[in-house]
Amino acid sequence: QVHLVESGGGLVQAGGSLRLSCAASGRTYRPVAVGWFRQAPGKEREFVGAINSRGSTINYSDSVKGRFTISKDNAKNTVYLQMNSLKPEDTAVYYCAVDIDRPWAAAEVGNDYDYWGLGTQVTVSS
Numbered sequence: 821q822v823h824l825v826e827s828g829g830g831l832v833q834a835g836g837s838l839r840l841s842c843a844a845s846g847r848t849y850r851p852v853a854v855g856w857f858r859q860a861p862g863k864e865r866e867f868v869g870a871i872n873s874r875g876s877t878i879n880y881s882d883s884v885k886g887r888f889t890i891s892k893d894n895a896k897n898t899v900y901l902q903m904n905s906l907k908p909e910d911t912a913v914y915y916c917a918v919d920i921d922r923p924w925a926a927a928e929v930g931n932d933y934d935y936w937g938l939g940t941q942v943t944v945s946s
Contacts, residue, residue, distance in 0.1 A: 822846045822918050822935040829914060829940030832906055840901040840940060842916030851923035854899040855933055856890065858912035858942075868914070870926035871899060879926040884910075906944045913939040 828840040842854060851873035859865045869880040871890045878890050889902040899916060917933035919925065927933070 822848065822852070822920070824916050824918065824935060824937035826914060826916050826937045826940040829942045831943045831945065834906060834908055834944055834946050836906050836944070837902070837904045838906065838942060840903065840914055840916075840942070842899045842901070842937060844897040844899075844918065848897045850920065853919040853923050853925055853927065854890075854892070855917045855919065855927060855930075856899075856901050856914060857917065857930055858910075858914045859939075860909075860912040863912075865915075865930055866912075867928045867930070869901065870919075870928065872926045873923035877924075877926045879928055881928075903942070906942075908944045908946045911942060911944050913941050915939045 823846045825843045853872045855870035856868040857865050867881050869890045871878045887905045892899045917936045920934045
C-alpha cells in the first residue's frame with residue numbers, strides 16, 4: 821500500500837507559478853513511476869506528466885510542455901510539479917499517482933496507475 825498526499829495548490833493569477841508536491845508514504849521502498857493528472861469541472865481526467873523511477877524518462881502532455889517541470893527527491897519520497905506561465909485553462913484538481921507494475925515507464929494512461937492521492941485544487945484567474 822502506498823499513501824499519496826498532494827499539496828501546494830492554490831489561487832494564482834495568469835502568468836504566475838505554483839509548485840505542487842506529491843509525498844509518498846507506506847511501501848515506498850519499491851521503485852515506482854509517478855504521474856500527474858488533472859481534472860477540471862465537467863471534463864474528463866487528463867494526463868499532465870509522469871516520471872519513471874530513475875528519473876530517466878519524463879513525459880508531458882502537449883498542453884503543458886515547456887511550462888511544467890517534474891522532478892523528484894528520492895530521499896524525501898516526494899515528486900514535484902513546477903508549473904510556470906499558468907493559464908486559466910490550467911484550473912483543475914491535480915492528482916498524483918504511482919505505477920508499481922511499470923516503474924521503468926512514465927505512462928500517460930490513468931488506468932496504468934495503482935494508487936492515487938486525493939488531489940489539490942489549482943485555480944488560475946485571468
